[in-house]
Amino acid sequence: MQAHGLIRSFGGVRAVDDVSFTLGRGTITGLIGPNGAGKTTLFNLIAGSLPPSGGELHFENRRIDRCRQDQRTRLGIARTFQIPRPFPALSVLDNLLVAAKHQTGERFWRAWTSARTLAREEAAITERAWHWLRFMGLERHAEAPARTLSGGQRKLLELARAMMQEPRLVLLDEPGAGVAPPLMAQIVDRIRALHAEGVTFLIIEHDMDLVMSLCRPVLVMAGGRLLMSGSPDEVRADPRVVEAYLGGAAH
Numbered sequence: 568m569q570a571h572g573l574i575r576s577f578g579g580v581r582a583v584d585d586v587s588f589t590l591g592r593g594t595i596t597g598l599i600g601p602n603g604a605g606k607t608t609l610f611n612l613i614a615g616s617l618p619p620s621g622g623e624l625h626f627e628n629r630r631i632d633r634c635r636q637d638q639r640t641r642l643g644i645a646r647t648f649q650i651p652r653p654f655p656a657l658s659v660l661d662n663l664l665v666a667a668k669h670q671t672g673e674r675f676w677r678a679w680t681s682a683r684t685l686a687r688e689e690a691a692i693t694e695r696a697w698h699w700l701r702f703m704g705l706e707r708h709a710e711a712p713a714r715t716l717s718g719g720q721r722k723l724l725e726l727a728r729a730m731m732q733e734p735r736l737v738l739l740d741e742p743g744a745g746v747a748p749p750l751m752a753q754i755v756d757r758i759r760a761l762h763a764e765g766v767t768f769l770i771i772e773h774d775m776d777l778v779m780s781l782c783r784p785v786l787v788m789a790g791g792r793l794l795m796s797g798s799p800d801e802v803r804a805d806p807r808v809v810e811a812y813l814g815g816a817a818h
Contacts, residue, residue, distance in 0.1 A: 568613070568736060568767075573632075574621035575608050582608040584791035585622070590736070595758065595768045597782030599775070599802075601812055604788040606771045607649075610738055613769070614646045615639045626736070645734035649741035649771075651721035655714035659705055659724060662713050663696035666728040699727040703757060719750025726757060737761075739770040743777050755781060779803070787811065 568590040575583040583605045590596055598606050611617040613624065615636035624632040631639055653662050700706045703723040708716060716724060722742055729737050742758070743751050758768060758781065772778050778785060779799040787794040787802060789811035795802065802808055 569625045570613075570622065571625075572622035573609070573612055573619050573624065575612055575617060576620040581791050583612060583619075586788070586793045588786055588793060588796060590767060590769055592767055593762070593765055594784070595762050595770065595782050597778040597785040598769060598771045598788065599773070599778055599785060600788035600794070604811075605791040606788055607740065609788070610646065610740060610771060614644065614738055640732055643733070643735035644738070645729035645732045645736070646738035647722070647725040647729055647740055647742070649744055651725045653713035653716075653721060653724055653728075656712055658710050659713055659716065660696055660700065660709040662724060663699060663727055663731050664692060666731040667692045667695065695731065699730050702760075703727045704753060717747075717750070719746040719754065722746055722754055723750070723757070726754070730761070734766065736767045736769065739768060741771055741773065743772055743774045751777075
């Protein structure tokens with residue numbers, strides 16, 4: 568993915584101010600910065616939930632900054648949220664089934680064409696959902712309502728829902744927020760396993776130990792601008808990063 572001069576203004580305030588970067592395919596990139604740096608706004612620009620005020624965004628050799636969010640999902644971009652958003656009354660399994668990509672039954676003008684085709688598709692989607700439940704360690708919760716999951720388990724469910732969309736790029740918003748250490752270790756392990764299979768990640772995270780151990784490279788934002796991009800060691804050593812955090816940069 569390439570961003571060129573991305574801008575997002577709210578009134579007279581630029582929450583994202585002329586930000587350019589490249590996400591290398593097959594990387595785990597960290598996005599850090601003090602509160603109010605513009606990280607979540609940048610995520611929303613990439614995911615398509617906010618339109619940019621200026622600049623361009625390219626993914627897989629296609630310009631996408633004018634694409635709707637659902638179009639970006641079909642192109643292979645998925646995201647999670649800092650506060651997970653499952654359907655609380657649905658079972659954990661059903662939360663995955665409704666997230667599946669390419670469901671013929673949703674396209675009513677084609678649904679009548681072949682009951683056998685629909686049955687095969689439904690079986691394949693169910694098999695894929697069980698795969699991700701087992702991958703995330705949630706299979707024993709399959710029939711439980713999503714509201715009964717712990718905070719860390721909901722984060723795993725969010726990641727599983729994202730994977731049901733068959734993404735090439737996953738935007739993870741604070742995967743460690745409010746998660747107990749044992750489940751955090753499980754989430755990190757799953758991210759690494761997916762990365763080994765070729766999935767690209769962009770991760771917002773405030774836990775610096777997590778970022779520095781998991782992410783290569785790290786992007787640093789402050790005041791809506793991209794302050795720097797580099798390895799964890801370069802980020803730690805850069806006085807601008809220290810100033811941004813200790814100096815309290817804000818929106």
